[in-house]
Amino acid sequence: MREPALLEIKAIDVFYGDFQALFDVSLGIGTGQVIAVIGANGAGKSTLLKTVAGLMHPRRGEILFKGIPVTGAPAFAVVKHGIALVPEGRRLFRSLTVEENLLIGGQSRRPGPWSLARIYELFPGLAERRHLPAPALSGGQQQMAAIGRALMANPQLLLCDEISLGLAPIVARDIYARLPQIVAEGLSLIIVEQDIAQALRAASQVYCLQEGRVALKGPARELTRDAISAAYFGV
Amino acid sequence: MQWFNIVLQGVLIGGLYAMFAAGLSLIFGVMRLVNIAHGDLIVLAAYVSLLVTQGMGVNPLVSLPLVVPIMALVGYGLQRGLLNRTLGDDLLPPLLVTFGLSIIIQNGLLELFTADSRRLHAGVIEIQAFELLQGVWIGVLPLVQFTIAVAVIAGLQMLFYRTELGRAFRATSDDQSMAQLTGLDTRHVFAVAMALSLAVIAIAGVFLAVRTNFDPAIGPGRLIFGFEAVIIGGLGSVWGTLAGGVILGVSQAVGAQIDPGWQLLAGHLVFLVILALRPQGLFPKVSG
Amino acid sequence: MTRVEHATQSSRIGVALIAIALIVLALAPYWGDRQTLRLLAEIYTFVALASLWNLLAGYAGLVSVGQQAFVGLGGYLLFAFAILLGMHPIAAILVAGPIGALVAVPVAALIFRLRGAYFAIGTWVVAEVFRLLASQISVLGGGSGISLPAAVVVAMAPSRQMREFETYWLALALTIVVLGAIVGLLRSRHGLALTAIRDDEMAAESVGISVWRTKFIIYIITALGTAMIGALIFLQKLRISPDTAFSVNDWTAFIIFITVIGGIGRVEGPIVGTIIFFLLRQTLADLGSLYLMMMGAVAIVVMLWAPKGLWGLVAERFGWQALPLQRHLVLEKETVGKP
Numbered sequence: 001m002r003e004p005a006l007l008e009i010k011a012i013d014v015f016y017g018d019f020q021a022l023f024d025v026s027l028g029i030g031t032g033q034v035i036a037v038i039g040a041n042g043a044g045k046s047t048l049l050k051t052v053a054g055l056m057h058p059r060r061g062e063i064l065f066k067g068i069p070v071t072g073a074p075a076f077a078v079v080k081h082g083i084a085l086v087p088e089g090r091r092l093f094r095s096l097t098v099e100e101n102l103l104i105g106g107q108s109r110r111p112g113p114w115s116l117a118r119i120y121e122l123f124p125g126l127a128e129r130r131h132l133p134a135p136a137l138s139g140g141q142q143q144m145a146a147i148g149r150a151l152m153a154n155p156q157l158l159l160c161d162e163i164s165l166g167l168a169p170i171v172a173r174d175i176y177a178r179l180p181q182i183v184a185e186g187l188s189l190i191i192v193e194q195d196i197a198q199a200l201r202a203a204s205q206v207y208c209l210q211e212g213r214v215a216l217k218g219p220a221r222e223l224t225r226d227a228i229s230a231a232y233f234g235v
Numbered sequence: 236m237q238w239f240n241i242v243l244q245g246v247l248i249g250g251l252y253a254m255f256a257a258g259l260s261l262i263f264g265v266m267r268l269v270n271i272a273h274g275d276l277i278v279l280a281a282y283v284s285l286l287v288t289q290g291m292g293v294n295p296l297v298s299l300p301l302v303v304p305i306m307a308l309v310g311y312g313l314q315r316g317l318l319n320r321t322l323g324d325d326l327l328p329p330l331l332v333t334f335g336l337s338i339i340i341q342n343g344l345l346e347l348f349t350a351d352s353r354r355l356h357a358g359v360i361e362i363q364a365f366e367l368l369q370g371v372w373i374g375v376l377p378l379v380q381f382t383i384a385v386a387v388i389a390g391l392q393m394l395f396y397r398t399e400l401g402r403a404f405r406a407t408s409d410d411q412s413m414a415q416l417t418g419l420d421t422r423h424v425f426a427v428a429m430a431l432s433l434a435v436i437a438i439a440g441v442f443l444a445v446r447t448n449f450d451p452a453i454g455p456g457r458l459i460f461g462f463e464a465v466i467i468g469g470l471g472s473v474w475g476t477l478a479g480g481v482i483l484g485v486s487q488a489v490g491a492q493i494d495p496g497w498q499l500l501a502g503h504l505v506f507l508v509i510l511a512l513r514p515q516g517l518f519p520k521v522s523g
Numbered sequence: 524m525t526r527v528e529h530a531t532q533s534s535r536i537g538v539a540l541i542a543i544a545l546i547v548l549a550l551a552p553y554w555g556d557r558q559t560l561r562l563l564a565e566i567y568t569f570v571a572l573a574s575l576w577n578l579l580a581g582y583a584g585l586v587s588v589g590q591q592a593f594v595g596l597g598g599y600l601l602f603a604f605a606i607l608l609g610m611h612p613i614a615a616i617l618v619a620g621p622i623g624a625l626v627a628v629p630v631a632a633l634i635f636r637l638r639g640a641y642f643a644i645g646t647w648v649v650a651e652v653f654r655l656l657a658s659q660i661s662v663l664g665g666g667s668g669i670s671l672p673a674a675v676v677v678a679m680a681p682s683r684q685m686r687e688f689e690t691y692w693l694a695l696a697l698t699i700v701v702l703g704a705i706v707g708l709l710r711s712r713h714g715l716a717l718t719a720i721r722d723d724e725m726a727a728e729s730v731g732i733s734v735w736r737t738k739f740i741i742y743i744i745t746a747l748g749t750a751m752i753g754a755l756i757f758l759q760k761l762r763i764s765p766d767t768a769f770s771v772n773d774w775t776a777f778i779i780f781i782t783v784i785g786g787i788g789r790v791e792g793p794i795v796g797t798i799i800f801f802l803l804r805q806t807l808a809d810l811g812s813l814y815l816m817m818m819g820a821v822a823i824v825v826m827l828w829a830p831k832g833l834w835g836l837v838a839e840r841f842g843w844q845a846l847p848l849q850r851h852l853v854l855e856k857e858t859v860g861k862p
Contacts, residue, residue, distance in 0.1 A: 055412060079418040091413045095405040104402050108418030153418060269640030271588070320827055330586050330640050331783055331826045338776055338819035342812035455771065459651065462644045466637070500655045503648055507633060510645075514636035 006031050006188050007157055012061030014051050021047040023212045034189045036203035038196055040232060043209040045192040046088055049159045053085040054078035079108050084155035088162045090146040092134035098145050099130040105149030112154025113185050119148040122178055140171035160191045164198060176202055210234045240371055245488030246481050247377040250384030253480030254439040255461030257388055258432040260476055265404045265428040266322060271333040274458030275340040276433060280306050280440025281449050282344055288355055295355040295445050303437040310433030314426040344451035355444040380442045387435055392473045404428055463506040469516025478518055525854050529710060530847035537845030548695060552688045560687055564694035566801055568756050571698040573781040573793035575748045578705055581788035582717045583741040588775050589646025592653045593623050593746045595768030597753025602663055602763050605675045612679055613693065616754040623750025624743050631742045654769035668764025690759055697755055701748050706790060709848055783822050786832025791845045795834040
């Protein structure tokens, strides 16, 4: 018995100009599910998230969210449907304070459990630094702020692009430790991660991309190291 | 005492120049666009005020509540319909498109209104003055204009740093695609910024119309005053543009006193000196 | 062994056509009437001014809306030298160039502190300052301007016809020199540096090109050419005033229109643009300000939907170039045993 899919990506091809980055990629995620997307640099992981978020559009194929087609919808409209992206590199707004960054995340006014108070509860370090300009924070705190900003949009699907990038392992683990609280609120997560071990711990389902194609997919617990290596490197 | 009066007059007109500058730097701050047609839009506002004043038979200052929304709408439409297409990494399109726009507006006004010099009259308030100190007189109208200019600038500052819209402006200016990811339709944000800029231009245009003679050709001169005030004051600083406007106004007033033909030159020379000695302006914003 | 070749088939045709055209034009005094000569001379000066503006904006990325500063400067230098120093007008024109370049040095030092569109407005301010200063010089007519005295005019040539011929050939010669210099510059390694800067300034800097210095030099060279052409223009007009010398419409708006419509960033662009401009002017100029409005509208439309201009569209579509400016490597086979 299959769960109704929250997000369905059906055979999308995505191009950067003439360069094809994704070939016939399909993916499905249900409510409350956590999926990890792994792969080498240039495999197309970020491209996949950007396409779901509406920053890029597939030339072929379609994307359905809660049954509604969102293929080709601009990014600001995708947010309103209930998908939020924590982008690679955090990309906090430099001219805004921490709190202003969070507030602007919420300006799409979607109803839901997330508010400033709840974000500060989840990330107490942010509450202490709420009036500091965003660039003044450490890498880990910036990552938390970026997650908080995305949560303020009250999404049903959260896309996390390389949230451990550039962070000390202990800091990254600390952030990952809070993800279950987020999922407990009913969110689904798609995590793009370079750290395979971390990805396997956090997710129930894993997709491995290799040069723009889905090379491997399956439950995290069932995938062997060899299978992942083969899919990751294409050997 | 005479010099004090002159400096005072310069300060007061500096408020008007600061308003020219505020609209210009608002747009540059939000979308890195310099609108070459800025001065011509000020003149356009003056002519809109003329139409409203003559058409409705009211005092030009009373035309403000009509001229401001009209110009704001024009700004929204202009940005959304035309200028949004010019935004991007390339420098040429916004510059050349707004230059073309400047030519169109100037000549359009020339066709509609001829090159005749106009002036709007605000009634007795124009000649009212009061004695501040012994021998020092301030005109009521210039003082009102200056006060409103300061209020506009304070308002812009507050809008930018204390409101949701201001947050949207700053975020969009920082990182346009990230702003989209938070749900902001940046085409709309840019258009609102332009509408706001034209609202400020509208106020400045009405004040200009009451204060001096105007004709379709004076637009570029106003653009230059606004630009000089921005550079003197320092890029990125809203209060800096007030200082810049005042310094420009005082320079011109002092120059005019030395020799009437030197009024404009004095302002330009002060601008060039500041550009030479302190190119970042007198009160630049420290961060990027 | 490799070498760089510039010519292509279309450029060989182009050069041949241009050579023929130049011969025909050089002989114009023998087949054209006075009006035709004047019109042609005007066309040449616009081609030259637009080509110089194109070098500045299309290649060096410096958009100036203040080149009228140097047009007027050149004009006033001509009148000053001819009237106050009794110099022969042609000598004065040739001297105006280097002096214009000298003046451009402190100007550039100042306005290069501004970037992008603010730089553009800065150039406008400089032009305004020149205009205001010119109106203060009473010995050259102050605000109302001055005419070239008869004595100076006669010094050029004894008969009016000879003067017309001389002015015509001077215009043609100067324009050829300006265009030749631009083509020569673009073919040199400085031209390669310019193309690199145009494509990506940071990358250019990282391979050792001094972006600032290159732009500075281009600005000075452009000022030199513009001042000479400016002097020539006002020799033809025989009268100068601050408003005509430093007119934004004549020396900037029209030039920008010509270059945008013809094609920014290609040498052929200003030539194509000037032809179109003069065709339009012959047919539409009676409309006065409506004509200018149309011009502005067309420039906007072209900038948004055909940013490479008319020549750019054609050149990309067919791969043409009228002048040999491309660079392709030609690999020559190594022959064994040859020294």
